[in-house]
Amino acid sequence: MPELGDLYQSLILEHSRSPRNYGAPPATSVPGAPLAGNGFRSADGNNPMCGDIVRVWVALAGDRLADVRFTGKGCAISQASASLMTTAVKGRTREEADRIFERFHDMVTGKPLDDEARAALGKLAAFGGVARFPMRVKCASLGWHAMRAALHGDAPRVSTE
Numbered sequence: 228m229p230e231l232g233d234l235y236q237s238l239i240l241e242h243s244r245s246p247r248n249y250g251a252p253p254a255t256s257v258p259g260a261p262l263a264g265n266g267f268r269s270a271d272g273n274n275p276m277c278g279d280i281v282r283v284w285v286a287l288a289g290d291r292l293a294d295v296r297f298t299g300k301g302c303a304i305s306q307a308s309a310s311l312m313t314t315a316v317k318g319r320t321r322e323e324a325d326r327i328f329e330r331f332h333d334m335v336t337g338k339p340l341d342d343e344a345r346a347a348l349g350k351l352a353a354f355g356g357v358a359r360f361p362m363r364v365k366c367a368s369l370g371w372h373a374m375r376a377a378l379h380g381d382a383p384r385v386s387t388e
């Protein structure tokens with residue numbers, strides 16, 4: 228991934244090797260199952276162009292994403308992005324998570340970001356370089372789409388195709 232720059236490449240490789248919040252929660256929920264209390268709900272993401280898959284679990288406490296976990300396999304970008312996604316949205320409100328998603332999505336799809344948006348993205352800026360590589364955009368977005376699907380319950384499975 229020389230195109231992403233050395234600093235960002237090392238961050239992505241580090242997260243792909245040691246993903247954060249990795250592993251199914253103790254009480255595994257059924258994908259698409261109704262949210263019950265503080266239980267987890269999940270959604271699967273599939274990027275057939277690259278062979279990436281992720282499953283994301285979200286547990287809400289009130290309006291807050293009390294816990295976010297994932298499992299998956301695939302390229303370094305897809306797995307590192309899912310890992311960094313969990314660290315970015317865990318502990319945030321639904322509204323904040325949506326806002327982070329929107330900014331991340333704008334960045335990887337090449338939309339211009341203002342200074343505030345750029346600052347808010349923090350480490351997620353590591354994925355800014357993928358905007359030039361349409362296939363990589365799907366890799367970088369996969370975990371985020373799955374998180375949104377789990378959060379909003381609109382689809383237990385999401386595909387980039």
Ligand code: ZN
Nearest residue numbers: 277279302366
């Ligand atoms: Zn990929």
